[in-house]
Amino acid sequence: MPRKKKPEEHVNHERWMVSYADFITLLFAFFVMMYSISVVNTGKFKVLSESLTAAFQDPNRSLEPIQIGELVRSPADRPMENFAQNDPTRQRPVEIRQLAELVGVEQEALRRSAEQLDEIQARVEEAMSEMIDQGAISIQRSEYWIEVEMNAEVLFDSGSSDLYPSVVPILNDLGKTLVDFPNHVNVEGHTDTIPINTEAFPSNWELSGGRAATVVRLFEFSGIQPDRLAAIGYGEYYPVADNSTREGRTQNRRVVAVILAEIGEGIDETLEQFEKAKNTGVPIR
Numbered sequence: 001m002p003r004k005k006k007p008e009e010h011v012n013h014e015r016w017m018v019s020y021a022d023f024i025t026l027l028f029a030f031f032v033m034m035y036s037i038s039v040v041n042t043g044k045f046k047v048l049s050e051s052l053t054a055a056f057q058d059p060n061r062s063l064e065p066i067q068i069g070e071l072v073r074s075p076a077d078r079p080m081e082n083f084a085q086n087d088p089t090r091q092r093p094v095e096i097r098q099l100a101e102l103v104g105v106e107q108e109a110l111r112r113s114a115e116q117l118d119e120i121q122a123r124v125e126e127a128m129s130e131m132i133d134q135g136a137i138s139i140q141r142s143e144y145w146i147e148v149e150m151n152a153e154v155l156f157d158s159g160s161s162d163l164y165p166s167v168v169p170i171l172n173d174l175g176k177t178l179v180d181f182p183n184h185v186n187v188e189g190h191t192d193t194i195p196i197n198t199e200a201f202p203s204n205w206e207l208s209g210g211r212a213a214t215v216v217r218l219f220e221f222s223g224i225q226p227d228r229l230a231a232i233g234y235g236e237y238y239p240v241a242d243n244s245t246r247e248g249r250t251q252n253r254r255v256v257a258v259i260l261a262e263i264g265e266g267i268d269e270t271l272e273q274f275e276k277a278k279n280t281g282v283p284i285r
Contacts, residue, residue: 113261114143120181120259121146127177131170144261148174152190152211152253159196161210163218171215175222178259185219186230186258187212192249193236209233211255219257 121141128148131137136154140147155167163171178185189208201207212231220226241248 109263110143113263116181116183117141117146117259117261120178120183123177124148124174124259127173128170144263146259148257148259150255150257151250152255153250155215155255156211159198159201159207161201161207161214163214168218171218172222174257175219175224178219179223181259181262182228183262184228184230184260185224186232186260187215187219188256188258189231189233190238190240190252190254190256191236192239192252193243194249204235205233207233208235215255215257 121139124146125132125139128137128139131150131154132139136151138149140149155163155171157164189210189212191204191208193204196202196204196207201210209231210233212233216229216231219229236243236252239248239252240254241251243249243252
């Protein structure tokens with residue numbers, strides 16, 4: 001049987017056109033890319049031109065490199081001045097150092113005030129020793145004041161704000177003792193709960209205030225400056241004992257001279273200095 005002849009393959013003579021089309025497409029893309037790159041951004045070009053002109057025309061230009069961004073260094077590479085800037089005790093001397101000075105000044109003011117109150121208490125006890133021994137006057141001390149409590153029955157007649165003549169020299173001595181000190185003195189009047197309704201004293205408010213004012217006037221006569229004195233009437237509303245008993249009512253009828261510690265002016269002055277230091281950075285002297 002004769003062998004079957006293989007059919008001849010058809011040669012595609014137009015195959016080159018595919019490659020050619022691909023080449024033309026790539027070439028077209030290349031020229032489009034080149035064209036887009038060659039388009040000048042006038043804004044960026046102007047900025048670049050001005051920067052170059054300024055750089056090359058500046059007589060103070062330096063060959064030192066320009067740092068762009070933050071330069072991170074290890075602590076060992078940092079100069080000592082950087083530590084001074086980052087140290088809070090150096091960076092904020094007013095808020096920290098001056099605050100410490102402020103506390104120290106206040107403590108010193110409290111210490112001096114306590115010494116002053118000690119001296120006042122000793123001199124008052126010496127001047128009022130006879131009345132203290134009789135139990136008519138008692139002295140109490142706190143950190144910020146001294147209370148000289150006087151029984152109203154020793155000072156005034158019932159329902160009256162006029163001092164007994166016998167106690168005027170004693171209170172006068174107390175006032176003269178306080179003249180030598182700058183401390184403010186508040187005189188407080190207290191009553192019991194028994195009501196009063198007279199022409200001079202419609203209530204215990206007026207009676208307690210009138211008795212306090214009488215002692216204040218005597219202190220002023222003794223030489224104490226009026227701006228250091230204050231008269232306060234508390235009526236029946238600050239008892240120290242039970243008003244249901246006679247003994248309790250007797251204790252509640254009283255006049256108290258409160259000698260205040262003289263620390264306000266020192267603290268105000270210190271606070272003023274602190275505020276000035278905070279605004280100016282000048283240390284407190």
